[in-house]
Amino acid sequence: MTGRQDNPSGEDSLIARYFRPLATDPGAFALSDDAAILRADDADIVVTTDAIVEGVHFLPDDPPDTIARKALRVNLSDLAAKGAVPSGFVLTLALRQAAASWLEPFARALGEDASAFACPLLGGDTVATPGPLMISITAFGRVPAGRMVRRSGARPGDLVVVSGTIGDAALGLDVLKRGAVAAALAGNPAAQAALVARYRVPQPRNALAAALRDHADAAMDVSDGLAGDLAKLCAASGVSARIDLGSLPWSAEAALLLACGAVRPELLVSGGDDYEVLCTIPGQQWPAFAAEAGQARVVVTAIGTVLAGASAPRFVDAQGHEIALQRLSYSHF
Amino acid sequence: MTGRQDNPSGEDSLIARYFRPLATDPGAFALSDDAAILRADDADIVVTTDAIVEGVHFLPDDPPDTIARKALRVNLSDLAAKGAVPSGFVLTLALRQAAASWLEPFARALGEDASAFACPLLGGDTVATPGPLMISITAFGRVPAGRMVRRSGARPGDLVVVSGTIGDAALGLDVLKRGAVAAALAGNPAAQAALVARYRVPQPRNALAAALRDHADAAMDVSDGLAGDLAKLCAASGVSARIDLGSLPWSAEAALLLACGAVRPELLVSGGDDYEVLCTIPGQQWPAFAAEAGQARVVVTAIGTVLAGASAPRFVDAQGHEIALQRLSYSHF
Numbered sequence: 001m002t003g004r005q006d007n008p009s010g011e012d013s014l015i016a017r018y019f020r021p022l023a024t025d026p027g028a029f030a031l032s033d034d035a036a037i038l039r040a041d042d043a044d045i046v047v048t049t050d051a052i053v054e055g056v057h058f059l060p061d062d063p064p065d066t067i068a069r070k071a072l073r074v075n076l077s078d079l080a081a082k083g084a085v086p087s088g089f090v091l092t093l094a095l096r097q098a099a100a101s102w103l104e105p106f107a108r109a110l111g112e113d114a115s116a117f118a119c120p121l122l123g124g125d126t127v128a129t130p131g132p133l134m135i136s137i138t139a140f141g142r143v144p145a146g147r148m149v150r151r152s153g154a155r156p157g158d159l160v161v162v163s164g165t166i167g168d169a170a171l172g173l174d175v176l177k178r179g180a181v182a183a184a185l186a187g188n189p190a191a192q193a194a195l196v197a198r199y200r201v202p203q204p205r206n207a208l209a210a211a212l213r214d215h216a217d218a219a220m221d222v223s224d225g226l227a228g229d230l231a232k233l234c235a236a237s238g239v240s241a242r243i244d245l246g247s248l249p250w251s252a253e254a255a256l257l258l259a260c261g262a263v264r265p266e267l268l269v270s271g272g273d274d275y276e277v278l279c280t281i282p283g284q285q286w287p288a289f290a291a292e293a294g295q296a297r298v299v300v301t302a303i304g305t306v307l308a309g310a311s312a313p314r315f316v317d318a319q320g321h322e323i324a325l326q327r328l329s330y331s332h333f
Numbered sequence: 334m335t336g337r338q339d340n341p342s343g344e345d346s347l348i349a350r351y352f353r354p355l356a357t358d359p360g361a362f363a364l365s366d367d368a369a370i371l372r373a374d375d376a377d378i379v380v381t382t383d384a385i386v387e388g389v390h391f392l393p394d395d396p397p398d399t400i401a402r403k404a405l406r407v408n409l410s411d412l413a414a415k416g417a418v419p420s421g422f423v424l425t426l427a428l429r430q431a432a433a434s435w436l437e438p439f440a441r442a443l444g445e446d447a448s449a450f451a452c453p454l455l456g457g458d459t460v461a462t463p464g465p466l467m468i469s470i471t472a473f474g475r476v477p478a479g480r481m482v483r484r485s486g487a488r489p490g491d492l493v494v495v496s497g498t499i500g501d502a503a504l505g506l507d508v509l510k511r512g513a514v515a516a517a518l519a520g521n522p523a524a525q526a527a528l529v530a531r532y533r534v535p536q537p538r539n540a541l542a543a544a545l546r547d548h549a550d551a552a553m554d555v556s557d558g559l560a561g562d563l564a565k566l567c568a569a570s571g572v573s574a575r576i577d578l579g580s581l582p583w584s585a586e587a588a589l590l591l592a593c594g595a596v597r598p599e600l601l602v603s604g605g606d607d608y609e610v611l612c613t614i615p616g617q618q619w620p621a622f623a624a625e626a627g628q629a630r631v632v633v634t635a636i637g638t639v640l641a642g643a644s645a646p647r648f649v650d651a652q653g654h655e656i657a658l659q660r661l662s663y664s665h666f
Contacts (some may be wrong), residue, residue, distance in 0.1 A: 012565075032569050033484045034411045034553050035381040035474075038647050040373030047421040047455060048368040049471065053462045090382040092425070092469040122380060129386045131464020136381065136425040141368075151366045176439040220367050232345075269511045 009039035011126055011238035014098050016105035022114050022121035025088055036122035038088065043142035045087075048078035048157065050223075053130035057273075058200070059176055064102045066200040067135065072113050074223065075139035077204035077275040081221040082148040083213035091135040094129040106212025117206060147213050149279070154237035155219035158262065158280035158306040161289070163205045163298050165251040166226050170271020172199030184262035191253045198251075202275035207296035212279060215289040219279035225270040228329020229278055230313045234306075237280075241313040243304035243321060245269075269315065270327050280306050344459055347431050351440035355447050355454035358421055369455035371421065376475035378420075379413035383556075387465035390606075391533070392509055397435045398442035399533040400468065405446050407556065408472035410608040414554040416482040416546035417474025419539065424468040427462040450539060457505030478544050482612070487551035487570035491639040495539045495621070496631050498584040499559050504596065517595035524586045531584075535608035540629035545612060548622040552612035558603040561662020562611055563646045567639075570610035570613075574646040576637035578602075578656060582612035590664035602648065603660050613639050632657020 020031050027037035052071050053267060054060055072089065079086050091110075114120050119139065147195045172195035174181035185191045202222075212219050218237055222229045234241055245265050250258065277300075281289050286302065293300040304313075315323045353364050360370035371378060385404050387393055405422065412419050424443075447453050452472065505528035507514035518524050537554075545552050551570055555562045567574055579599050583591065590596045614622050619635065626633040637646075648656045 015578070029483070029485075033415075035379045035415045035481065037481055038373075038378040038380050038473075040371075040378065041477075045371040045373065045378065046368045047371050047454060047473075049425055049458050051425045051427065051458050051460050051469070053427060053460050053464075054462055055463055082368045090380060090471055092382055092384045093468055094384065123382060123386050125382050125469070127384050127386050127455075128389055129465060129467065131386075131390055131467075132462060134427055134462065134464075134467060136458070136469040138423055140380075145372075148368065148370055150362070152362075213561060261665070320471070328570060 008320065010098060014103065014126060018103050019121060019124065019162060022107065022111045025120040025122060026124045031123060035247050036090070038122070038140055042145065044145050044148060046079060046082050046084040046141040046143055046148055047073055047137040047138065049136065050074045050078065051118055052132060053134045062200055063172045064106040068106045068110040069113050069201045071135040071137050073109060073202045073204045074275060075137045076117055076119065076206055076219040077202060079139055079141035080209050081149065081203050081212065081219045081277050082141065082143065083147060083209045084143045085209060085326065086117050087140045087142050088120050088122040089137050089139040090122050091124035092125065093126045093207055094134040095126065096133065099311040109123040131289050143213065149212050149219040149231050151218055151220050151236040154233060154239050154280040154306050156306050156308040158217050159286055159302040160243060160304040160306060161279050161281050161300050161302050162226065162249065163208060163277040163300050164203065164220065165249045165254065166274055166276065167196035167268025167271055168195055168251050168275035170267060171175050171187040171254060171257065171306065172196040173273065180262060181257060184257055184260060187258040194277035195253050199273055202273065204275055205277045205298055208277055208293060208298050211289055211292035211296065212277065215281055215285040216279040217282060218295055220279060222274040222278050224272045224277045225317065225329030226274065226278065227269045229323050233278060234313050238310065239311040240311045241304055242307055243313060245315050247303045249299065265326055266323065270325060270329055272329065345430060347436065347459060348614055351436050352454060352457065355437050355440065358453040358455060361455045362451065364456060369423070369504055370542040371455070371473055371509050371557060375478065377478050377481060379415050379417040379474040379481055380471065380478055382468060382469065382471040383407045383411065384469035386467045401439045402446050402534045403467040403626045404470050404534045405443060406537045407608060408470045409450055409452065409539055410535060410554040412474035413473055413537050413539040413542050414482065414545065414552045414610050415479060416542045418542060420473045420475050421455040422470050422472040423451050423455050424457035425472035426457065426459045427467040428459065429462060429466065440617045441509055446610040446660040451469065476546065477599040482549050482552045484547050484551055484553050484566050484569040487566060487572050487613040489572055489641040491550050491615055492619055492635040493563070493574050493576060493637040493639060494612050494614050494633050494635050495555065495559065495582065496541060496610040496633050497536065498582045499527055499607055499609065500587050500601025500604055501531035501584050503600060504587060504590065505529040506606065508528050513595060514590060517590055517593065524589070526617065528586050532606055535606065537608055538610045541626060541631050544622055544625035544629065547608065547614040548614055548618040552610055552648060555609045555611050557605045558662030559607065559611065560602045560648065560658050562589065564661055566611060567646050571643065573640040573642040573644045574637055575640055576646060576648045578635055578648050579651040580634065580636045582632065599656065599658055603658060603662055605662065
């Protein structure tokens, strides 16, 4: 391949064809420069970066459109939990080959999400790799100066709150890997599909950002498993917590699997890929937070209480017995 | 591995041990949160992202310290060419395993460069991969509002200028691959080492940033080969150019190899990994630019002239004959 002006290199024409249409922000210069401009406009710029790797965060036969959505949404989820409004992202795409049959649906879905979440592509780098596909995204958001919601602000007495339902993505991954969940749901393809969709395409809670800024003492997104991520939030805040397992929000599919004994709650609270918001809300703020979440059409559930102390968060069943968790979350190493 | 609070996960302890010391900016929150804060302070924030992949941008047996420096410096080089002052970076590190023998020198060298270039680590993501090592960095810099140096500002009559010397990294890669250059320099290990160092550890020209802002009409860094990158700059600016091959700045090693016929100039102007600045300077600004570059201890050389027109840039030898280049630059696809 050559790089002649009248016959641009494969890399340049790939970028022009698939990704230039996504670069709608003037600071992206239509991807024609080496860098982009991000204007802060008196806000703080929140920066987050998350990568997904084939065979680790998504499966080799996952459809390219769901891979694109997951790559962007795991970052949007971080911005949501920090109370930030998305403002753009840069993309690093490591590909074995530049196949139109993969790139076209990937770029189309990425563009649809960029548009839906008002988070345009600002720039990126496309590189060849002999190994697994990898998509690394750095996303930017804005918060009023000094207002980013930290992990470290939880205070004893706060309610522990999560959005959506917990554990579905871990169940979906089990379905894709033909594990116990797939067996238990053998006659229920709709339930299987619902869980797989939760694994492949997270639903970031950006609609909650303003309510989190206004009411939360601390927040993070649940990406590696509720139990482990709660432990991180508690450690950062210098507090402990007690979680009532009976109050955890389960999807209909998860409730069914729990009722028939096919899975145990431990799997649901230690599985990754939820991309829900975990936050702590002072009791007197809870009615207002819940009302604003309702207006944003996001279900939020109080699942426990922040306690003083430095011990690991405890998960307690309906009889008041503590559940010992062997594994709190996913760790890469 | 577990994620218990008193026994943090491998991933968390890896980050704490190797990378927290690099997170010296208050906006990095000591890597204890999900996101970092970037404050613009009335400047424009310049964003650039570049990834390097094992087997593509560096070799499997390259030392970890040089891999770290290259990963950061290819991004610093983009900031330099845009006239921006580095302000920080986020790191995505895809590793097969978390070996201290690799991570320790990698993180130490990264920290040394982050300190030397005043570009602290703001955040990142560390993921497992079954494939090649990959390091993706998104770097941030500041320019006074509206002052980023674009690719698209070149005007007919401008001088075409490059920093440093051209082609050495391509020669260094050939040495590492035991090609013709290695054979020609078989008795000269010092020359081999100098060229290999140019491939492994670029010297980004951040010292030129202010002079570029003040004097350049257009600039970019040379990463994929001078000929191809000049073609991109000309295309973005809607101009052409004539380059005098005889005026190109060669290192002593490159000059030796050219003199003995071991390599042809085409290799040097189409090889990648130079990470020098390519810019266009109005003639009346050239004395001031050259003087400021001298104060910054960066050699700059005028190698040709920007011309009106849309044809591809021409490379002309001492006899006025155009050299036809079969390959202008490196393309991943």
